[in-house]
Amino acid sequence: MTTEITSPEELRELLGTPNRRSLDKERTVLHARDREWLAASPFCLVATAGADGSCDVSPKGDPPGFTQVLDEATIAIPERPGNRRADGYRNILANPHVGLIYLIPGRTDTLRINGRARLVRDAPYFDDMMVRGHRPVLAVEVSIEQIFYHCAKAFLRSELWQPETWRPEVLPTRARLVKEVEAPVESLADLERHYGPDYVQSIYS
Numbered sequence: 758m759t760t761e762i763t764s765p766e767e768l769r770e771l772l773g774t775p776n777r778r779s780l781d782k783e784r785t786v787l788h789a790r791d792r793e794w795l796a797a798s799p800f801c802l803v804a805t806a807g808a809d810g811s812c813d814v815s816p817k818g819d820p821p822g823f824t825q826v827l828d829e830a831t832i833a834i835p836e837r838p839g840n841r842r843a844d845g846y847r848n849i850l851a852n853p854h855v856g857l858i859y860l861i862p863g864r865t866d867t868l869r870i871n872g873r874a875r876l877v878r879d880a881p882y883f884d885d886m887m888v889r890g891h892r893p894v895l896a897v898e899v900s901i902e903q904i905f906y907h908c909a910k911a912f913l914r915s916e917l918w919q920p921e922t923w924r925p926e927v928l929p930t931r932a933r934l935v936k937e938v939e940a941p942v943e944s945l946a947d948l949e950r951h952y953g954p955d956y957v958q959s960i961y962s
Contacts, residue, residue, distance in 0.1 A: 782905045786829040791904060794868045795832065796822045797861050803834070803897070804856040805848035805874075813844040824859070825882050830901045832870070833877070835886040835893035838962060846895075849874045855899060858907070863918050865909030872902040891961040 762768050787795075800818040807813075817823075817834055825833040834857075849855065853875060859868040877896050886893050916922040928934065932948035935941060941948070 784904050785901060787826065787832075787901065787904065791868060792826055794859060794861065795824045795826060798859040798868070799823065799862070801834070801857050801859045803845055804858075805845040806852050806854065807848045808851040811848075813848055815845040819888055823886070823888070825885060825896075827882065827898070832899050832901065833880075833882060833886075834897045834899070835883075836895045836897075837888075837891070837893065838960070846876060846897075849876055849897065855897070857899065865912035865918070867907045867912075868904070869907050870899065870901055870904045872899045874899045889961040 762771065799821045800816065802814055803817055804812065804814045819837065823835060827833055853873040855872060855874040857870040874897050877898050878894065880896065883892055883896065912918065932945060932952045935948055936945050
């Protein structure tokens with residue numbers, strides 16, 4: 758049998774009260790250290806939700822510093838070529854609230870930003886977002902409402918950055934997963950070629 762939690766009071770009774778440091782660490786504008794973190798981070802996760810509450814989390818990655826700091830409370834994330842589903846972008850059009858987690862490889866703490874987003878199809882700073890000749894066709898501008906550093910416990914428990922724990926071979930190749938799970942018309946050989954060395958060369962086209 759399962760026992761469901763159905764109220765905030767029950768949840769608080771179970772988990773306890775957060776300490777003062779956890780509550781006081783929230784800020785609404787960028788600190789100089791936050792800017793340094795964004796300049797060093799090559800990867801973030803962008804969480805969005807649609808008007809109906811359906812959720813999406815999309816990874817965004819580029820050379821360190823890909824997120825542009827526009828002012829003390831506004832940042833911008835460039836679009837890069839992907840699968841064109843645009844799930845997160847469509848969510849933003851319906852519901853502007855977003856949550857971001859910025860990672861730095863090897864670091865077990867993260868920078869978290871929550872705020873309101875909008876989609877911009879052009880702006881003067883787009884020229885500064887060019888990578889390998891690719892100028893983004895849109896960017897996600899985020900007005901910061903909450904920013905803080907998150908503790909290291911999840912990364913320590915998972916041993917995420919410890920190479921001796923890595924086992925990429927535990928699952929089939931990306932091509933085999935696509936063939937088995939998505940059942941495309943392409944042959945496995947064609948998929949292996951698609952996801953092979955040439956794939957890396959096409960990530961900005």
